[in-house]
Amino acid sequence: MSATFPAMARYADDLSLAHVLADTADSISTARFRAQDLHVESKPDLTPVTDADQAVERAIRATLARTRPRDGVLGEEYGTTTPAAGSGTRQWVIDPIDGTKNFVRGVPIWATLIALMEGDQPVVGLVSAPALGRRWWAATGHGAYAGRHTAAATPINVSGVRRLADASVCYSSLDGWTENGRLPAMLDLLQGGWRSRAYGDFYGYMLVAEGAVDVMVEPELSLWDLAALIPIVTEAGGTFTDLAGRPDPAGGSAVASNGLLHEDLLRRLNP
Structure with a gap:
């Protein structure tokens, strides 16, 4: 199976955009990973948030505002941005750094999570873990892939274990x-x-x-x-x-x- 996506397939453009968003996120988060001046605060639910979490989400929101102004955005750090009335039911859902506690402690298992939902169902998903040198992505009807980037991707499948x-x-x-x-x-x-x-x-x-x-x-x-x-x-x-x-x-x-x-x-x- 090819690791490229048919040009006319549904969600192909959205998936390509998700990769662009992830590239931006990776450049910000990797620069702050294990930084001596990393700023960490506690949110009201007592979970940590860093300046990297906030910077990544702001950057993703800025790109989406330019490229998908009719779509809504939900992010962990800055809540919901609702598009103009009548724009539809598409919403991007962002976790700027999933695994913030690992990020703070210098453990490399953390990632930016980017999803597109139509109605109440996620139709595009991308997980980028730059400290692991790996990215995973999928869209409805496209299959699932993993690799460092789209040009070096392979299709992935679940196991066949039955018990x-x-x-x-x-x-x-x-x-x-x-x-x-x-x-x-x-x-x-x-x-x-x-x-x-x-x-x-x-x-x-x-x-x-x-x-x-x-x-x-x-x-x-x-x-x-x-x-x-x-x-x-x-x-x-x-x-x-x-x-x-x-x-x-x-x-x-x-x-x-x-x-x-x-x-x-x-x-x-x-x-």
Whole structure:
């Protein structure tokens, strides 16, 4: 399969723009990664935000204002920008740095997440992790790809593992599972798999899309955490739902799998 996109295919221009946005984001974030003068503050929810988070989102918003003035924008740091009335239901969803805690500590697992939604469904997703030298992207009907850039990309696909006992299970942390009362079910899931690792944030989902792991689950997420991930996992052949089994990015939780394990996962996490 070619790593290029048909010129007339739907979302091709949007996907190309997402790469341009990611290039801008990467140039800003990499310059601030491990910077001695990095400025870090705590938001009202006590999560950290850096000057890099803010600069990346401002730059992406500025480009979208010029190139897609009729589209809305939702970003983690600056909220919602609504286009003029009658402009339609397209909205770009931005997480300028997913994995800010890693970014602050010098851990290279962080990324810019860029999504385009039509209505309530994400149709374009791009994840750029410059410190890892890797980028993942997909759009509805285009398939999913990974590589350093579009000229050096390969199609990606989920695994064919059919039993949890043979599966590699990924998660972020156990804190949220305690709060929602599902910790016993989560521990049972981890013990039932072949291997479990807490890669966290965007990375576990990209490993699912690549077939390197088979399951990624998180109990508490915002739309900007999820929107870019869904097209990549599903276009790679996987399944992405919330804990209730709904394919809804507004569900506030995530269960991503190769699809073959999904029914078993939902049953175990909803005893």
